[in-house]
Amino acid sequence: MPDAMAMTLPFDVGADSPAILPLTVRDLVLRFGEATVLDGLSLDLGPTGCTIVLGPNGSGKSLLLKLLHGLLQPTSGRIAWGNHAPSEITARQALVFQKPVLLRRSVAANIDFVLKARGRDPSARRTLLEHVGLAHKANQPARLLSGGEAQRLALARALATEPEVLFLDEPTASLDPASVLAIEKIVGDARARGVRIIFVTHDVSQARRMADDVVFLHGGRVAEHSPATDFFPEPRSAAARDYLDGKIVL
Numbered sequence: 001m002p003d004a005m006a007m008t009l010p011f012d013v014g015a016d017s018p019a020i021l022p023l024t025v026r027d028l029v030l031r032f033g034e035a036t037v038l039d040g041l042s043l044d045l046g047p048t049g050c051t052i053v054l055g056p057n058g059s060g061k062s063l064l065l066k067l068l069h070g071l072l073q074p075t076s077g078r079i080a081w082g083n084h085a086p087s088e089i090t091a092r093q094a095l096v097f098q099k100p101v102l103l104r105r106s107v108a109a110n111i112d113f114v115l116k117a118r119g120r121d122p123s124a125r126r127t128l129l130e131h132v133g134l135a136h137k138a139n140q141p142a143r144l145l146s147g148g149e150a151q152r153l154a155l156a157r158a159l160a161t162e163p164e165v166l167f168l169d170e171p172t173a174s175l176d177p178a179s180v181l182a183i184e185k186i187v188g189d190a191r192a193r194g195v196r197i198i199f200v201t202h203d204v205s206q207a208r209r210m211a212d213d214v215v216f217l218h219g220g221r222v223a224e225h226s227p228a229t230d231f232f233p234e235p236r237s238a239a240a241r242d243y244l245d246g247k248i249v250l
Helices: 061-068 086-092 107-117 124-131 147-159 177-192 204-210 238-244
Strands: 023-032 035-045 050-054 076-081 093-096 165-169 196-200 213-218 221-227
Touching: 023 061, 035 061, 035 221, 050 061, 050 177, 050 204, 061 093, 061 165, 061 196, 086 093, 093 147, 107 124, 107 147, 124 147, 147 177, 165 177, 177 196, 177 204, 213 238, 221 238
Parallel strands: 050 196, 050 213, 093 165, 165 196
Antiparallel strands: 023 035, 023 076, 213 221
């Protein structure tokens, strides 16, 4: 795979319009019937870096990403992106899921679809595919890609939208170590170019490699939010300490 960190993409990050960050979340509640899955969650994120979201199963990590991206609406509470309403900024974000959602077309056509929809230069396709190491598979059906290749294509398609914020929901789950590092390199390059990364993972080693700051969710709330340099050596909450020690967190 080409050195993603050395690649230059054919466009700048973000649009020529007021920034959508910082992010402010206040008293966010999400209920499904009688079940409260997010319970008064509050959070502040600045304009740069990679935020890793950790927490036990059922703590609300993936649901939080979907709320921030506008795929779900909260039961109550407030999400504020700079001075923009959530409905105004969805097009300036991208979300990559654990299982890539790809068009049943060629690798190239998956990129072309996004470039055309966003009014981007179609010549950007080759650079994007080179950036993720898939230029040699441009004419291959996307369904024939390996798991790691499919996720790299999903990332290239996300980058084709020129996102200011990139949400990642366990993008390396079940991938082999080489694929994990390839994904991390692409994400690290995006971060270095100014894309704000919000990354859900269960992999503590990955979190240590990638995080500038860590949001630890427990019981549908933010139990802890601190710089990675503070969180990993000395987590403040008992739930976070147990999680890092490999204990079951209830």
